[in-house]
Amino acid sequence: MATEATQEAPEAYDALLDHYETISNINGASGILSWDQEVMMPEGGTPARSKQKSALSSVSHDLLTEEQVGEWLDELADADLTGEQEAVVREIRRQYERADRVPSDLVAEISEKTSEAHPKWKEAREEDDFSIFAPVLEDLIELKKEYANHIDPDADPYEVLFADYEPYLDLETAEQVLERLRDELVPLIDDIRESDAELADPFTGEFDVDTQEDLARDVLDTLGYDWEHGRLDTAPHPFSSGNQFDARVTTRFDPEKPVDAFMSTIHEFGHARYTLGLPRDQFGSPLGESRDLTVHESQSRLWENHVGRSRVFWEKFLPAVKERFPQVEGTPEEAYEAANEVHENNLIRVEADELTYHMHIVVRFEIERELIEGDLDVEDVPEVWNDKYEEYLGIRPENDAEGCLQDIHWSHGSFGYFPTYSLGSVLAAQIYDALVEDVGDVDEKVRDGDFDVIADWLESNVHSHGARYTTPELIEEATGKAFTADYFLDYATEKYTELYDL
Amino acid sequence: MATEATQEAPEAYDALLDHYETISNINGASGILSWDQEVMMPEGGTPARSKQKSALSSVSHDLLTEEQVGEWLDELADADLTGEQEAVVREIRRQYERADRVPSDLVAEISEKTSEAHPKWKEAREEDDFSIFAPVLEDLIELKKEYANHIDPDADPYEVLFADYEPYLDLETAEQVLERLRDELVPLIDDIRESDAELADPFTGEFDVDTQEDLARDVLDTLGYDWEHGRLDTAPHPFSSGNQFDARVTTRFDPEKPVDAFMSTIHEFGHARYTLGLPRDQFGSPLGESRDLTVHESQSRLWENHVGRSRVFWEKFLPAVKERFPQVEGTPEEAYEAANEVHENNLIRVEADELTYHMHIVVRFEIERELIEGDLDVEDVPEVWNDKYEEYLGIRPENDAEGCLQDIHWSHGSFGYFPTYSLGSVLAAQIYDALVEDVGDVDEKVRDGDFDVIADWLESNVHSHGARYTTPELIEEATGKAFTADYFLDYATEKYTELYDL
Structure with a gap:
């Protein structure tokens, strides 16, 4: 089918796809370099690896933003394309526009700032001192707001950043889902905390x-x-x-x-x-x-x-x-x-169970959203973080290392990433239901x-x-329904009500 | 020193070096992909890996042959440069010229032909049937001659190919060294074959x-x-x-x-x-x-x-x-x-000892040289190969699998690579002597x-x-002498004469 479509395609389409394949392969190569760095590379290899990855990323960016890419896309705007071809053009156009609208100076500045932020975050966590990380976090927030403004000056900047990780679910939908998780899981978690049920654990001791x-x-x-x-x-x-x-x-x-x-x-x-x-x-x-x-x-x-x-x-x-x-x-x-x-x-988020996990995410989502909107000062993050943990999970971090400094994401400049973890869980339940059906x-x-x-x-x-x-089309295609938290909430409520005799 | 030099350098020099760094990093990334492919990659990953490597190689080639590289090099031809800067320009110029002179169609054709040659070689070796490999080998030889002709139409094509692996040692020097190895080691190997000395071997049995x-x-x-x-x-x-x-x-x-x-x-x-x-x-x-x-x-x-x-x-x-x-x-x-x-x-070359190894190389060198010069037909390779083994080593392969099909190099289109193995050994002896001195x-x-x-x-x-x-400058710098086989021949003769009581 794909071959047939390609044969009928306009020349600009073939040229665009061919060009994109090179970009995709460069990005794939960069993925191998990252895998190797995490899994195989001796520690001393870092300086060379950073330069190799940055060369690949800059070559990939240059290829994506070449003038002819814009020309091909213009040519294809009104072309007669198959559904698959339209999807290909839609995806490439999206990447092109986001890359093309951000000045390379800003890209470089963000990349430098995250290189600076990472060791600061590490130090802050080791020293349990948020003030070491705060200034660079503030700079990063400003830079990412600027970045969002270049991509779409009329949009909510957090929505623009969120779309880097989840381009097709609108933020309103995402927010409604997260609010439902908060509103319906907090009471369930409360009940569990108050329950006398003791779950078994056959996995005690040491495991080679x-x-x-x-x-x-x-x-x-x-x-x-x-x-x-x-x-x-x-x-x-x-x-x-x-x-x-x-x-x-x-x-x-x-x-x-x-x-x-x-x-x-x-x-x-x-x-x-x-x-x-x-x-x-x-x-x-x-x-x-x-x-x-x-x-x-x-x-x-x-x-x-x-x-x-x-x-x-x-x-x-x-x-x-x-x-x-x-x-x-x-x-x-x-x-x-x-x-x-x-x-x-x-x-700690990464050690959380299936249920409380989402409260860890809601805390981060609410905080990063306010940071980007300018409704929260960086210096107030630790207190707000701890207050929210108390409110949603009934526990209060005693220090920032196990509080707002525990995750690496913000030091990478990743704002808008966290929600996708919970959205993924919610979607899993909806898909699993369709599968069983x-x-x-x-x-x-x-x-x-x-x-x-x-x-x-x-x-x-x-x-x-x-x-x-x-994403919404795929969800509809796979499950026959629009994205909803219903399945997850039903699943979680039933499972934990039974487990904890609630 | 390098930093100082860079500060004084003409703008074109900085731009060229900066551009080269990207190329060098792309090539480095490709090296990681190759390492991964040999050592870590699951077998099924090959189709994706081939495309990733070919994308990197084509991007690297495109960057190297960009028009501005030629312009920078022109600008720097008469510039006032330090010795180090001159060396940098010399090296980049050499790569640029070799890449620029070969039409990309021919590069692609050679790449396709080697992709085709490799499985043919494998099959030929498995079936012990040189005729399976011969036609594609013939094509490769023609293509590599064409390639050499583009790089330097006035030069001996084998010399041009040899320079892909060893650009600075002239072929005459290399040839003289290899001839001396043949002329002086063949009698030594003969003597060893006739000697009654039995060397000890404490490493018998199985080793976990x-x-x-x-x-x-x-x-x-x-x-x-x-x-x-x-x-x-x-x-x-x-x-x-x-x-x-x-x-x-x-x-x-x-x-x-x-x-x-x-x-x-x-x-x-x-x-x-x-x-x-x-x-x-x-x-x-x-x-x-x-x-x-x-x-x-x-x-x-x-x-x-x-x-x-x-x-x-x-x-x-x-x-x-x-x-x-x-x-x-x-x-x-x-x-x-x-x-x-x-x-x-x-x-088998790769199982050879320090001494007979060089005869394996001489056989390959003499044959590939004649193939490229057109003095030997592909179909005659097996016989010539076997004759030379008999002449230099006193043994005759009984089939082509353990004869002229044993090495992968020619199926890669690598003609002129083999001699560098022996030249390296010879140089090692010269360098070791200088070190001891x-x-x-x-x-x-x-x-x-x-x-x-x-x-x-x-x-x-x-x-x-x-x-x-x-290479010749480095040899002179490190050893105080021009490249010579003297040290290796003295070392080998003394060592084996003593070992075998000759």
Whole structure:
């Protein structure tokens, strides 16, 4: 189909797509360099690696903003294109416009400022002193507002920044979802805090890290990870990256938290499985690229939460755990409880359970939004942060290191990224519901070890579309409905009400 | 000094160097992609990786041949430059001219033809049928002659191709060296074949591959490899790659050949040590890049042969071997013998000992030279190959798989590469002699485990110059003499005469 479309396409289309393929390959190369830096590179390699990555990024930017790209796009504005071709042009146009509207001086200034911000943030966190980070954070906010203003002077600057991570969901929708999470989960979390229920935990003691790695490979085998097109490594901050031919997973191991390692592995598998499900014959075209962060995160969360934290998963997988770790005793039900315990006193986002996680996000979203709108001074961040934790989670950080300095994102100048984590979870529930609606008794199949039924459905309904549809279109296409928090809230309420006897 | 020079430089110089840094970083990124492909990439990643590498190579080529590069070079032709600046301009000019003179159609055609040649070569080798490879080899030869003709229509085409790997040693010098190796080593090898001497071999039996890897790390520790700026992995064809901040080593292990793994590790250490000795403050400039293949190979061979295959090395290192492998019995002298045994019946270049190795090279050099000059038909290669093996080494391959199909180089279109292996060995002996001349009793220091004295001398006299000098200038600078085979021939004759009681 794609080939046919290409044959009929206007010359400008072919030229544009060809040019874009080069850009996409340069960006892919940069992704390999990042993977290597996180996973393989000796520490002393940093100075060279920074320069290599910055050369790739500047070459990619130059190619994207070449005059002829604008000319091709102009030519194609009224051309007679197929739906797929229109999608390709839409995606390239969006990237072109965002790159073209921001002066390169500003791009360079932001890049320098983030290089400066990162060590300041690290130092501030180590010293537990927000004032070390505050001045550079203030500068970054100003620069990012300027950046947003270049892209769209008439828009809410936070909305413009949010669109760097999630271009197609409007901020109002996102905000409504996050508000519902806050309004409906806070009382649920309160109830859990007050409940007397004690969940089981068969995973106490020490778990050999090499054996945990074997087990992580077992999990990936069980889920059907394609080792011909992937690999597993460890990284301090687990991530997944690559393309449809080579999508790699990283995880990390803590001798005392084996369940965290399974879950992190399954989460990254979800990302990688999305990437591997992108159409191979569209490699280098937007049709062979994934939709943005909300959809990507929906895939990782679906596998992590709806599969990995389910009862049937533990029925299926606990024997494999016991084989690797004979010290583990207990029933699948107990393992299920352990995988779903709400950590009432946890202050750290990346260690949060499925439920309280969203309150960590809401805090960040509300604060960064006010920072960008100019409604909150940087110096007041620590207090507001702590107040919100108290309000939403009933706990108050005792210092900024475990409070507003815990995440790296702002030091990268990433404002508008956080919400996509929660939006992804919410979407995961909606997609999982559609999947069950479509294929029937998924639990039965998981119990039989048939995870392909899930992967195949996701591939057909989500992955294989690449960036053919915008996020709302893709959600509609895959689930038959507009984006809504209903499914997630129902799922979470039912699950935790039952778990905690509420 | 470099900073001072840059401040005084004409504007065109700064612009040129700045532009070159981007090119150099793109090429560096491509090097990481190649390392990853050999060492880490899952097999299924190939289609994407090929496109990424080809995008980088085409972007790098486009940047190098931009019109303004020619203009800057013109402007700088008569400019008043420091010696270092002149060297920078010389190196960039050379690359620019070679890239600019070859039409991009021809570059693309050669690239396609080598993509086609590689599987044909593989198939031919597997089927032991040269006729499968012959037609594509013929095409490649024609294309490379055309390529050479574009670069310099008045020159001997083989000389032009040789200059892709060794640009500054003239072919006449190279040829004289190779002829002397042939004329003086063939009789020595004959004598060894006729001698009754039996060398010891304390390394018989099976050697656990993981323990071999530990031992390879011991060797690298002993030699002073900087793990902050490097790493060791395994690869089917060991290589080293990287830059002065991150120079990595690969090796391979065979349970029956532990000495091969040490030697291969030491060899690659020599390459990496050269790379790590390049000046860091010149990263991205030709002054921070290594000289070409002859000099690079001289560094690996110096460490492999003059250090790793020496008596004192085994005095120092054998105890570490015995600690890892208690099964090893014998004296350092016996280990020394094992590391230097001449394999009289070996037909395979990469498994050859220090001495017969050069005959493998001479065969290839003589054949590829005649192929490019048009004095030999492709179809006659197998017979000529076998005849030459018989003449120089006294053995005749029984099939083409272990004859003229054993090496990958020609399928890559690499004609003129092979000689640099031998030239590197020859240069290693000359440099080692200068080192001993300069620092005195190197054996004594090796016995004390002081390998830094060697590394530091090489860094001062070879590495730190980057590409400041041409190859002959660098040889003169480091050794005080013009390039000569004298030192290697003396060294080899003395060593093997003694070993084999000739």
